[in-house]
Amino acid sequence: MKKNIAIIMGGYSSExxxxxxxxxxxxxxxxxxxxxxxxxxxxxxKWVFVNDMDEEFPIDKNDFSVRVNETRIYFDCVFNAIHGSPGEDGLMQGYFELLGIAHTSCNMYQAALTFNKRDCLSALKPxxxxxxxSFYVNLGDEIDENAIVEKVGLPCFVKANRAGSSFGISKVYKKEELQNALDVAFKEDDEVIxxxxxxxxxxxxxxxxxxxDILVLPLTEIVSENDFFDYEAKYLGKSQEITPARIDEDKAEQVRALAKKVYKVLKLKGFSRSEYIFKDGxxxxxxxxxxxxxxxxxxxxxxxxxxxxxxxELFENAIESALQ
Incomplete structure (x- = not known):
């Protein structure tokens, strides 16, 4: 008997x-x-099932089921394709775990931890x-621009702490640019890194x-035409994504081992993608x-x-792994 698979998409964020x-x-x-x-x-x-005729049927949030005409449909597995909140920050994971519905992403705590850049980096440093x-700022804090520059130097990156796809991120070259960059970041989140x-x-x-098994995929080298790997570079063709990366095998093995270590330390499952920059080798x-x-x-x-x-194969493996 075929399994019913809900593919969740959309979300509450700019993504x-x-x-x-x-x-x-x-x-x-x-x-x-x-x-x-x-x-x-x-x-x-709204939470809705959208059929091929673009008709919408409301989801019953009590059990994540949907009534289509006279038939009530329950789902065996959820394929999570929501970038940002509530699909990447632990909210949907916790909801499905409470309902006992299998899903393709990591568990609630791991999702919340990795979505919070500050907490994730802090958890990995030991x-x-x-x-x-890094330097942390919350909305409402008094901004000490001199302290920021003394800690991280210039240029620096100002990022919304809980956002993706390079929303809320700026590269800052001058101390005078910090406040504007913070304003941009605070549009996405009330925490900044x-x-x-x-x-x-x-x-x-x-x-x-x-x-x-845990599989590390071939590395991709990111070469942005813009000042950094921003939204345009990621989604509007303003970058080269070269797979496999043009780095020597020693460096490649070093970053493969590190990526696998991060995956295991954080106790992830399902898909993950992490970014690294080589500094001093x-x-x-x-x-x-x-x-x-x-x-x-x-x-x-x-x-x-x-x-x-x-x-x-990639998508089916995610579903079968979740069901098992």
């Missing part, structure tokens, strides 16, 4: 449009002869995982559970994503393809 694209790709890719698939749009004002120098600039080769590393962790982009142009599917894993 909702990207999430809708990822979710649609999952829907288009999954084998309809193996699964009954349902597009579920999750927004603040394991000798190198990161940039300010980090020192790491000048070096940037690589992205996908790590997944694949056939009951050593990889420094930037951040960890647990619901990475899943379109054909996204980094993780590109890496899987280089590893000989098709998108259908």
């Amino acid at each position: 909702y449009e990207i999430s809708l694209k990822s979710g649609q790709v999952v829907y288009d890719t999954l084998d309809q002869s193996k699964y009954n698939t349902y597009r579920i749009h999750i927004f603040k004002n 394991y000798d995982i190198k990161t940039a120098q 300010i980090e020192s600039f790491l000048d070096g080769t940037e690589v992205s590393v996908g790590v997944i559970n694949y056939k009951h 050593e990889p420094h962790l930037l951040e960890v994503n647990t619901v990475p982009g899943l379109t054909k142009a996204s980094i993780l599917p590109q890496q899987a393809a280089k590893a000989g894993i098709s998108m259908s």
